[in-house]
Amino acid sequence: MLETNQLLRFITAGSVDDGKSTLIGRLLYDSKSLFEDQLQAIETISQKKGFQGIDLALFTDGLRDERTQGITIDVAYRYFTTPKRKFIIADTPGHIQYTRNMITGASTANAAIILIDARYGVVEQTKRHAFIASLLQIGHIIVCVNKMDLVQFSETKFQEIQNQFEAFSAKMVVKDVRFIPISALQGDNVVNRSTQMPWYQGAPLLHMLETLHISSDTNRVDARFPVQTVIRPQLANIPDYRGYAGQIASGFFRVGDDVTIMPSGFSSKIKSINWGYKTIQEAFAPMSVTMTLEDDMDVSRGDMIVRKNNKPQAKQDLEVMLCWLHNDPAKPRTKYSVQHCNNSQKAMIKEVLYKIDIETLQRNTDTKAIAMNDICKVTIRTTKPLMVDAYRENRTTGSFILIDDATHETVAAGMVV
Incomplete structure (x- = not known):
């Protein structure tokens, strides 16, 4: 069952010190997705730093400068699985000078978790990250109002921040925006429902992530095959072989399809498709394959093979x-x-x-x-x-x-x- 679980890619974003790394650490810790040696190593480092318990941020902050300064600099990817879904998390930095790293992490995400410090509300970097998520066509945004323990789990404060974000996001194109009050440090509403906020009737964050409906972000209609290299092996059993290798960007290709080579505009038919050592009849994104065409023509790196009646x-x-x-x-x-x-x-x-x-x-x-x-x-x-x-x-x-x-x-x- 775990092998067939659907994969969800999501990022954590927001301003500096909003608790992104701590939230991911809490998700991994409470969902029991950590190996014993990892846990022991983090416990040892936390004790050396003077923490009474575990510094949850250390599960993602791997660079020496990150651990010294207590900030995230690079994008940290973490993987975990529950009985319902597989996850890839991109923990992105909050500092404005590392916005480029946030864009890198968001470019392949299905969902974005925007963290907001309950003490400060919506700030400029919150708006920047939310707008970038919208610009990159991320369909689901979960706004986590973090550090609710520092505002006495106030429903009024949570509602005030929700109203701030809704007023801003009304100008963006986002299909789905959800709000959840959490305390990543104490674990409220992260994996388990909080007893401190009975006024919140929604699901905890992990349940929300497990049940989020995502459709494939790969275009299945437009067939696009950017050519990476031309393969011409000098083998006696396959003389005059000329294959065009690359990764299918979108859509389907089948043997016998009429195709056009862009930008030259010449047309041909797909003669064969090789996937590794196998010969297959059809291929789809994001498979890496080698195609041969029925006609000899000038095709090189940077060209694109597309359907004859569906061109970019x-x-x-x-x-x-x-x-x-x-x-x-x-x-x-x-x-x-x-x-x-x-x-x-x-x-x-x-x-x-x-x-x-x-x-x-x-x-x-x-x-x-x-x-x-x-x-x-x-x-x-x-x-x-x-x-x-x-x-x-x-x-x-x-x-x-x-x-x-x-x-x-x-x-x-x-x-x-």
């Missing part, structure tokens, strides 16, 4: 939502590299259409400068066409990153509008 847009001028991740601001007319699927092209930012004011979610057209953590809509131009879909329709072919040619650092993440 081949565009050089793109309107995109951009999250700027680098410390240095964007330089006008600077050459960058766009990495889209397996296709890498030179590009530049042509125009900044508007920036998003995180406090109000209003569009700001007064300034065109792009600084770290800015979220804006821009137009970019590439040297050769990219085969793209809108991000809302296909998260794989609708997303890309910008790389600085001089330093080879990733400077931005983008979503095609």
